[in-house]
Amino acid sequence: MKRTQVAIVGAGPAGLLLGQLLHKEGIDTLILERRSAEYVGSRIRAGVLEPGTVDVLERAGVASRLHAEGLIHDGVEIGFRGQRHRIDLKALTGKGVTVYGQTEITHDLMNARAASGAPSVYEAEDVALHELAGTSPRVSYRHQGVAHEVACDFIAGCDGFHGVSRRSIPASVLKVFERVYPFGWLGLLADVPPPWHELIYANSERGFALASLRSPTRVRCYVQCSLEDRVENWSDEQFWDEFRRRIGDEMAARISNAPSIEKSIAPLRSFVAEPLRFGRLFLAGDAAHIVPPTGAKGLNLAASDVLYLYESLRSFYREKSERGLDEYSPRCLKRIWRAERFSWWMTSQLHRFPDDAFGRRMQETELEYLFESRAAQQSMAENYVGLPFEPMGGS
Ligand code: APR
Ligand code: PHB
Numbered sequence: 193m194k195r196t197q198v199a200i201v202g203a204g205p206a207g208l209l210l211g212q213l214l215h216k217e218g219i220d221t222l223i224l225e226r227r228s229a230e231y232v233g234s235r236i237r238a239g240v241l242e243p244g245t246v247d248v249l250e251r252a253g254v255a256s257r258l259h260a261e262g263l264i265h266d267g268v269e270i271g272f273r274g275q276r277h278r279i280d281l282k283a284l285t286g287k288g289v290t291v292y293g294q295t296e297i298t299h300d301l302m303n304a305r306a307a308s309g310a311p312s313v314y315e316a317e318d319v320a321l322h323e324l325a326g327t328s329p330r331v332s333y334r335h336q337g338v339a340h341e342v343a344c345d346f347i348a349g350c351d352g353f354h355g356v357s358r359r360s361i362p363a364s365v366l367k368v369f370e371r372v373y374p375f376g377w378l379g380l381l382a383d384v385p386p387p388w389h390e391l392i393y394a395n396s397e398r399g400f401a402l403a404s405l406r407s408p409t410r411v412r413c414y415v416q417c418s419l420e421d422r423v424e425n426w427s428d429e430q431f432w433d434e435f436r437r438r439i440g441d442e443m444a445a446r447i448s449n450a451p452s453i454e455k456s457i458a459p460l461r462s463f464v465a466e467p468l469r470f471g472r473l474f475l476a477g478d479a480a481h482i483v484p485p486t487g488a489k490g491l492n493l494a495a496s497d498v499l500y501l502y503e504s505l506r507s508f509y510r511e512k513s514e515r516g517l518d519e520y521s522p523r524c525l526k527r528i529w530r531a532e533r534f535s536w537w538m539t540s541q542l543h544r545f546p547d548d549a550f551g552r553r554m555q556e557t558e559l560e561y562l563f564e565s566r567a568a569q570q571s572m573a574e575n576y577v578g579l580p581f582e583p584m585g586g587s
Contacts, residue, residue: 196222196311198505199331199344201319201357203232203312205294206477206494207350208301212252213502215308219509222342223305223312224319224333226351232314233302236381236454237294239406240265240391240488242578243287245495254300261407262292268576270542270559271394271401271440277563278390284566284573291391293406294491313340321347321360324471345472348501350494352478353463361470373460373484373539374546375399378417380431384450386411387443393486394439395559399544400486401438411450414485416543421457428452460484462536464528467521468497474520476501481528486542487535492578497524503584516584523582534575 198214200207203225211221225232241249241262249255266282268289282288305312313335322330324347331342349357358366377400386405394401399416406412415434417426428451436444463482468475477494500523504516541558545551562568 194222194340194342196220196342196344197509198346198348199224199329199342200348200350201321201331202349202351202355202477202479203229203302203314204350204352204477204494205297205301205491206479206498207348208298208305209248209252209495210348210350210476210498210502211310211312212254212301212304212308213248213498214505215310216253217502217506217509219505221310222344223310224316224331225312225314226316226319227314229302229314233295233299235295235298236379236456238485238488238490239291239293239296239404239412241290241292242492243289244578244581245492246290248495248499249297252301252304254297254304257296257300258290258292261296262290263405263407264288265291265390267390269388269390269392270562271392271396271443272559272563274440276392276440276442279569279573279576281573281577284570285577287577289488289577291405297491319351319356321357321473324360324473327472329472346505347473349473349475349479350477350498353482355479357473357475357479358465360473361465365467365470367466369462369464369466371462371536373462373543374419375416375543376419376421376457376459377402377414377485378421378423378426378431378457379412379414379455380428380452381406381410381412381454382428382450382452383410384448385409387439387446392439392443393538393542395542395555396438397544398434398438400542401435403439403443417457419459423455423457426455428455431455458485460486460539462532464525464532466525468524469517469521474501474504474517476524480524481532483532483535484539486538487531487576489531489535493528493531496527496581499581500524500584507584519584523584526582527579530575530579
C-alpha cells in the first residue's frame with residue numbers, strides 16, 4: 193500500500209497543473225494516467241489562453257516557453273456577410289489573450305513533472321476510487337499486470353469527461369446539465385501561414401468557420417460539419433474549398449491549400465456536473481464540465497478549477513482549515529456557469545442551426561447590434577479575455 197497526500201487521476205492539463213502547483217508547495221502527489229505519456233503528449237487541442245491562465249502557469253513555474261513562443265492577440269475578428277468586424281479586446285478590457293497550443297502546455301507540464309521527481313504512473317489500468325466519504329480514501333489500479341493501492345488524504349478527479357471520477361459520485365448526489373448541439377467541428381492543422389494575424393470567427397450562409405493558428409507558419413482551421421459526417425469523407429482540398437467559401441473573399445485569397453498534419457471531427461456539447469465535490473473527491477476540468485470550443489474556455493476553466501483546488505488544499509495543509517475545501521464546488525460553479533453561458537452564446541450566434549428562420553433573424557440582429565454597440569462589444573470582450581477569479585472566502 194503506497195501512501196500520498198493527494199492522488200491525482202488523469203495527466204491532462206488539469207492533473208499535471210495541479211501536480212505542479214502542489215509539488216511547489218511541498219505537498220505530495222501521485223498522478224495516475226490511463227494512457228501512455230506519448231499518447232497524452234500527442235493530443236491536438238485548442239490554444240487560446242486568458243491572462244488569468246497565464247498567471248496560474250507562471251505560478252506553477254511552467255511559463256517560460258509560453259512567454260518565448262506564445263503570440264499575444266489584442267483583438268479578435270467576427271466575419272459576417274463577407275465583412276470582418278474587429279473586437280478590440282485591449283481597448284475594451286485593457287487585456288489581450290495568448291495563443292499557445294494546449295499540446296505545448298502539456299509538454300511543458302510533463303517536462304516539469306519529470307524534472308520534479310514527483311511520481312506519475314502512465315498506463316495505469318482499472319483505476320478505482322474507494323471510501324470517498326471517509327477521511328482515508330484509497331485508489332486502486334493495475335500496472336503492468338500488478339495490482340496496486342494508494343492511501344491518501346484527497347483524490348483529485350482530473351480524468352476528463354470519460355473518466356472514472358465523476359462516475360464514482362453516487363447518482364443520488366450528482367446533478368448534470370447538458371446541451372448537445374446539432375453539429376460538430378471539422379478541424380485541420382497545417383504548416384501554412386495563417387490568412388490573418390488574429391483569430392477570425394465566421395458566421396456564413398454555409399455555416400461556421402474559424403481561422404486560428406499555432407504560430408506564424410502553422411494554422412488551425414475549423415468548419416462546422418454535420419454530426420453524421422466522417423473525417424474520411426473530407427479530403428484536404430474539400431476542406432480548404434469549403435473553408436474559403438465561409439471565411440470571406442479577402443481571406444480566401446490569402447489561403448493556399450496545404451496538406452493536413454492532423455484532421456479530426458469533434459462534437460459540440462455544453463455539460464456541467466454538480467457538485468464538484470463528494471467527500472474527499474474533488475473534480476476539476478473536463479471531469480466536471482465541457483464547453484463548446486467556440487468561446488475558447490475549455491483549458492481556461494480547467495486552470496481556474498485547479499487554482500481554486502490548489503488554494504483549498506494549501507489552506508487545509510497549512511492552516512488546517514476546511515473552509516476552502518467546503519467552498520471549492522460553489523466557487524468553481526460560479527465561474528463555470530458564466531463560461532458556459534458565454535460559450536453557448538458564441539455558439540448560438542455563429543453557427544447555422546437547422547430549420548430555424550426566427551433563430552437566424554435573432555443571430556443577424558444580435559451580430560448587427562454587437563458591431564454597433566460598444567456595450568455589447570465590452571461584454572463579449574470581458575468574457576473572451578476571462579472573468580476575474582473569485583477570491584477564496586469571497587463566495
Ligand atoms: N484512469 C486514469 N486516467 C484517466 C482515466 C482513468 N479511468 N480516464 C481518463 N483518464 C485520463 C485521460 O487519458 C486524459 O489524459 O485523464 C486525462 C484527462 O485529460 P483531459 O481530457 O485533457 O481533461 P483536463 O485535464 O480536464 O483538460 C481539459 O482539455 O479537452 C480539453 O477543452 C478541454 O482544454 C480542456 C482541457
Ligand atoms: C484553436 O486554436 O484550436 C481554437 C481557438 C479558438 C477557439 C477554439 C479553438 O475558440
